[in-house]
Amino acid sequence: MSTALSSTGMHRAVSLPSGADVVIRAQGVNYAYGSGETRTQVLFDNNLEISRGEVVIMTGPSGSGKSTLLTLIGALRRTQDGSLDVLGHDLTHADGSGQVELRKHIGFIFQQHNLFSSLTAIENVRMATALMPGSVKEMNARAIEMLTKLGLGDRIHHLPAELSGGQKQRVAIARALVNRPLMVLADEPTASLDAESSQTVLDLLRDLADGQDKTTVLLVTHDQRVIDKADRIVNMVGGRIVTNSLTRVAVRICRALAATESLNGLSEATLSRIANYMTVETCEPGDTIVTEGEEGDRFYIVGTGVADSYRDGNYDEEKCYGEAFGMISSYFKRTVPTTVVARTEMELYVLSKDDFLHALAEDQSFETRIRGLLAGSNTAAATAPTID
Numbered sequence: 001m002s003t004a005l006s007s008t009g010m011h012r013a014v015s016l017p018s019g020a021d022v023v024i025r026a027q028g029v030n031y032a033y034g035s036g037e038t039r040t041q042v043l044f045d046n047n048l049e050i051s052r053g054e055v056v057i058m059t060g061p062s063g064s065g066k067s068t069l070l071t072l073i074g075a076l077r078r079t080q081d082g083s084l085d086v087l088g089h090d091l092t093h094a095d096g097s098g099q100v101e102l103r104k105h106i107g108f109i110f111q112q113h114n115l116f117s118s119l120t121a122i123e124n125v126r127m128a129t130a131l132m133p134g135s136v137k138e139m140n141a142r143a144i145e146m147l148t149k150l151g152l153g154d155r156i157h158h159l160p161a162e163l164s165g166g167q168k169q170r171v172a173i174a175r176a177l178v179n180r181p182l183m184v185l186a187d188e189p190t191a192s193l194d195a196e197s198s199q200t201v202l203d204l205l206r207d208l209a210d211g212q213d214k215t216t217v218l219l220v221t222h223d224q225r226v227i228d229k230a231d232r233i234v235n236m237v238g239g240r241i242v243t244n245s246l247t248r249v250a251v252r253i254c255r256a257l258a259a260t261e262s263l264n265g266l267s268e269a270t271l272s273r274i275a276n277y278m279t280v281e282t283c284e285p286g287d288t289i290v291t292e293g294e295e296g297d298r299f300y301i302v303g304t305g306v307a308d309s310y311r312d313g314n315y316d317e318e319k320c321y322g323e324a325f326g327m328i329s330s331y332f333k334r335t336v337p338t339t340v341v342a343r344t345e346m347e348l349y350v351l352s353k354d355d356f357l358h359a360l361a362e363d364q365s366f367e368t369r370i371r372g373l374l375a376g377s378n379t380a381a382a383t384a385p386t387i388d
């Protein structure tokens, strides 16, 4: 039996796998508006890496600097301090023409759709295709295809004044996407859309990211519906990125925690706080994950796959989705109660000792639940805890 578990992704401190095609790299980015006495710094030491094909949401309170960072990444304003590399363009030293060159590869979607009022929907979209080489016929076909995808096939010859707010926004989205940009930067793209249109736009963005172009999408939004479509959430507060987490992993961990019997009844907020402290590991059939009688320093929750647990050398039970095992010996003053061996490939959600203590500090009810969970998995009673 081997014990080779591998970490597939840190949930909190996101580090991209080596070899990931990084298309946005910000290091130590600061930004200030105004000068002299009116100078106000609004971005502080921001570091961010986004790889090709990721859909990333930026959230945070009003005034936290999301739009400023987005416009710096889109070369719509000049980088002042720190280094910023976007799609291979070094924006730290870019002049005006370097900025324009980069912007050709980016589709921008803003709340103010800025359509030309004297041009029809298709003419507005065609304005963007003029930037790229191609025949008129081809450009028309592309514009019609994109408008149709966005549910505007029967509105292509309408002027903006003849369209609703949501329809105008969709024309602007079609214009941003028609050139198949390498990157989409969007500020509240679904704000003026109804539920169905929002879903269409989000599906389209997700498809672009998953498709052969592997478009990278960075969205500023407060729209909760976007979370299911995103790979990552970057949260900004007071001009700083404060968390940077993988959403799909977060959602998977939350669901597994919610399915864990002893954690039943903990609020969604508590579960998502605990999930924030967990990391993901994978293992192969035959891997021994924990060994009875050893000092343990981790709890595990089964995400996918099945394991077998053994006590005193005898078969004990099966561990499947949402079930927990492991031990934090220094806290609970107990050794690991069972040996657990993977029967299949598995995805495990792991809480290390330090992260367990952090999670406890945030929510004491979690400790009570973990005690309940341990009571169900071992005959020895837990003694009073001492934090090492």
Ligand SMILES: Nc1ncnc2c1ncn2[C@@H]1O[C@H](COP(=O)(O)OP(=O)(O)OP(=O)(O)O)[C@@H](O)[C@H]1O
Binding pocket: 033, 034, 042, 060, 061, 062, 063, 064, 065, 066, 067, 068, 069
């Ligand atoms: N052109 C400007 N001149 C001076 N200050 C500005 C300017 N634009 C933004 N600010 C200030 O910079 C800070 C960050 O603003 P920014 O628009 O980037 O935040 P935000 O997180 O996008 O906010 P919101 O969610 O309300 O759009 C705010 O304090 C804002 O008042």
